[in-house]
Amino acid sequence: MRFVCRLLALVALLFGLVTIVTGTRVLAGSDPGYPVYQPLLVYNVAMGFAYIAAGALAWRSAQRGKRAALAIFVLNLVVLAAIAWLYSSGGAVALESVRAMILRTSVWLVLFLGFAWAGRRAARA
Numbered sequence: 001m002r003f004v005c006r007l008l009a010l011v012a013l014l015f016g017l018v019t020i021v022t023g024t025r026v027l028a029g030s031d032p033g034y035p036v037y038q039p040l041l042v043y044n045v046a047m048g049f050a051y052i053a054a055g056a057l058a059w060r061s062a063q064r065g066k067r068a069a070l071a072i073f074v075l076n077l078v079v080l081a082a083i084a085w086l087y088s089s090g091g092a093v094a095l096e097s098v099r100a101m102i103l104r105t106s107v108w109l110v111l112f113l114g115f116a117w118a119g120r121r122a123a124r125a
Contacts, residue, residue: 001062001122008114009058009065015107016051019044034094040083044104047072058115062122066115073108080105 023045026032054072058065080101087093 001118004118005062008111009055012055016048019048034096037093062115062119069112073112076105
């Protein structure tokens, strides 16, 4: 189970790094090809650092990784609901941003479930 937890932690770390790099490029002026909702962009870059912290915690402890993944999943779910509402009410959020938040939220749900599964398997062993 240690291998699975380390693999999940590595996914979290890499996802955080990619989130920071891509978000910072857009903050620096790179055009993603669709309108950018600035508060969401800033949130995502900040969360990239949280993703890395969660990955580091998970590398050391699957239980802490599970808690961090759950917290990130819930935060992303709240933001997803907010931007989906903004998009549906004609706000300044692009459909691509909603889709990207669906991806982020889904990744963290899968990471949480993976850590929870690995933790249960390790407890039985």
